[in-house]
Amino acid sequence: MIAKDLISDVVPVLRETDTGIQALNWMEIFRVSHLPIVKGDEFLGLISDTDIYDLNKAEEPIGDQKLSLFSPYVNENYHIYDVIEIVSRLKLTVIPVLADEKTYVGLITLNDLMQYIERIFSVREPGGIIVIELNSVDYSLSEISRIVESNDSKILSLYVKSSADSRKIELTIKVNRTNLTSIIQTFLRYDYNIKTTYVREDDMKDFMEERYNSFMRFLNI
Structure with missing residues (x-):
């Protein structure tokens, strides 16, 4: 199982024109604390709910604000074990998946990752x-x-x-x-x-x- 097979088709990405309020609403809906910001197909970085609260400008577009974005990601061919290690070490709720150093492919949520971990360890199998x-x-x-x-x-x-x-x-x-x-x-x-x-x-x-x-x-x- 590799990263591109784990990509969520539900959680959206943020664009520079999206506001902090929109980002917070999506985070609440999808129960995550991070979302990637993408320009075209270029990954710009990962923003957290804490970052938005610290700006005190949640009603303004994200692209108009000075952000020090965190840029963790996994390559689309990373094995699930590598994905688990990075998400665990950095305490992320989502991890962006890139085709190369900048090209955004999708994201993996912590919740989806936990479901795959259940399969790996046969959690639901009787025994x-x-x-x-x-x-x-x-x-x-x-x-x-x-x-x-x-x-x-x-x-x-x-x-x-x-x-x-x-x-x-x-x-x-x-x-x-x-x-x-x-x-x-x-x-x-x-x-x-x-x-x-x-x-x-x-x-x-x-x-x-x-x-x-x-x-x-x-x-x-």
Whole structure:
């Protein structure tokens, strides 16, 4: 998925003849705090609701005012991950999409981006979540996939969280089943550290009872 596939066909752009009041009205309607200003097909910059309030001339055309415009953008061929990084880092509600350094193609809204993120992480797909903590050198996607698939399950999404001051990583896995008991057992058998899970209460109860019974059988040997 690249930037040009994420472009909104709803949110308008601002022209130099539009007033600050018009801009604020559109921002309220489309629930954004930023809008691009475009001249022809040339991207001039991004204006925020704060910029307009600071001018104290909301009734005048934007082009007649002295603006120090912020000019963040993404190229139309940027991958969605790059788009997410820029929007997150700059705390934007929209990001302009350009074909080259100046040519405006469209914009991506934060709301639309969140919907695509839901698809990437299979948020709405039924399933369970397992969070594993391990040393980064021990991370093997092939082994983790094999463990999940050996329990007649599939990985729907996977997210790795790392820290610059630690050699450990946190691995969040979503699988296509809500009963995680057998998958958890297999991970533990391979000495993986299960940090937390999100499963139905009755499934976890069965898992804990099984672990307890195994321990009691061990003591009786």
